[in-house]
Amino acid sequence: MLLSEKHIKQFACFYLLCFLLNFGWFWWNGLLFSSLDPVFFLNRLDFTRNILMLSNLQHALLNNRWLRVTFDVIYLLLPLILTLAVLLNFKIKKGITFITIGFTIVYAIFFSSVSYISMQGYMSWILIPLILSSTTIQGFYYYLHVVRIIFILMFVAAAVQKLYSGAIFNTDQMSGILLKQHAVYLVSNAEDWFTKFIYFLVQHKITAFAFYIMGTLAELILVIGLFTRRYDRILLVVFCAFLFADYFLMQIYYFIWLAFTGCFYFSYFSLDDKMEYKKLL
Numbered sequence: 001m002l003l004s005e006k007h008i009k010q011f012a013c014f015y016l017l018c019f020l021l022n023f024g025w026f027w028w029n030g031l032l033f034s035s036l037d038p039v040f041f042l043n044r045l046d047f048t049r050n051i052l053m054l055s056n057l058q059h060a061l062l063n064n065r066w067l068r069v070t071f072d073v074i075y076l077l078l079p080l081i082l083t084l085a086v087l088l089n090f091k092i093k094k095g096i097t098f099i100t101i102g103f104t105i106v107y108a109i110f111f112s113s114v115s116y117i118s119m120q121g122y123m124s125w126i127l128i129p130l131i132l133s134s135t136t137i138q139g140f141y142y143y144l145h146v147v148r149i150i151f152i153l154m155f156v157a158a159a160v161q162k163l164y165s166g167a168i169f170n171t172d173q174m175s176g177i178l179l180k181q182h183a184v185y186l187v188s189n190a191e192d193w194f195t196k197f198i199y200f201l202v203q204h205k206i207t208a209f210a211f212y213i214m215g216t217l218a219e220l221i222l223v224i225g226l227f228t229r230r231y232d233r234i235l236l237v238v239f240c241a242f243l244f245a246d247y248f249l250m251q252i253y254y255f256i257w258l259a260f261t262g263c264f265y266f267s268y269f270s271l272d273d274k275m276e277y278k279k280l281l
Contacts, residue, residue, distance in 0.1 A: 003269035005089075008132075008140050011262050012086040015128050018259040019079045025255070031117060033061070033068035033107075038114035049109050058110060075107050079125070086132050097133035101126055123154070124259040131263075141271050148263035152225045155239075159219035174212035175205045181250055211249060218242040229267045236264040 026032055041058045043049065052058075060067055078100040085093035108122035127147045134140040162168045178198050179186070189195050201208040218238050225235050239261060243254050 001269050003137055003141055003266075003271055005137065007266060007269055008137070009087050011140075011144075011266055012083045012132055014262045015132070015259050016079055016083040018262075019125060022256050022258075023076055025253070031115060032072045033111060034065070034072045036068070036114060037065075038062055041110070041113040043113070046109075048105070049113070052106060052109055057106075058113070061110060071107055071110075074103060078103060079129075082129060082132060094133045094135060097129045100129045104129075120154075121256045124257050127151070128259050128262070138271060141269075144263055144266060147260075148267055149226065151257075151260045151263060152222050155219055156223045156226075159216050162216050162219075168213070168216055171205055171209045174208040175202045177212075177250075178202055178208060181252075185251075211245075215242065215246070218245075225264070232264040232267045236261050239264070 027035070030036070039062065041053070041062070043053065061071070078096070082093065082096050082100050084090075085096050090096070104122060104125045108119050108126070111117060112119045112122075127150060131140060131143040131147055134143050167173045178201055182195075182198050185192075186195050186198060201211070218241065221238060222235055224231055240258075243258065246252050246254055
């Protein structure tokens with residue numbers, strides 16, 4: 001099936017839907033600047049982070065709640081404006097795209113400095129808008145596949161790290177991870193069904209290790225996408241299953257990466273070899 005402008009608009013709507021769902025989840029759980037009252041920022045050995053902190057913006061965010069609220073409002077509005085620009089084929093959508101990407105980087109760096117949310121969690125809101133910056137169907141197609149490959153490499157790298165470190169060969173690995181990940185919950189909810197379930201897995205380390213193996217295989221199997229897009233729909237299902245399983249078992253919220261599934265779904269569509277490189281209106 002040939003890629004068309006209709007598919008680009010569908011992709012933009014899917015991106016916005018994923019963003020709004022994640023924004024709502026963050027708001028509900030108090031994970032926005034307007035929900036926090038930070039007293040300090042944590043710095044790291046990060047060149048970009050240190051350059052931004054030279055601006056002293058972090059102190060302005062600490063001392064002014066109105067600025068933190070403004071950050072949240074801009075963070076919410078930019079994807080809305082970008083999606084509208086794509087749907088209406090605004091000529092300035094490329095400019096809006098890079099403003100969205102730039103602000104998201106700033107927002108993510110500062111917010112990850114005052115919360116347990118990592119910078120990596122915002123990669124979907126940094127990379128996906130790049131796909132929408134294209135002014136041609138061909139450009140959209142190639143951007144889509146570049147971002148798809150980047151995401152696959154990011155995901156497969158986690159499995160490679162487990163192989164390189166030898167963790168995949170340690171049958172006690174998953175039991176230790178579960179105890180460390182849920183330590184606070186296990187202490188404060190001793191009679192809860194989930195606590196009993198975690199203790200069951202810890203006591204039956206082979207069963208727990210089987211989950212670890214399945215998770216690693218789910219990460220590793222995406223490497224198929226580097227060689228062919230024929231199985232992208234299957235890889236999409238595998239990735240979604242990984243998200244749900246990881247949230248249930250580890251209580252880690254990876255759904256912020258859900259927007260990347262659009263790259264696997266729309267990779268099914270092809271370019272018309274005879275299509276001229278015409279700019280979208």
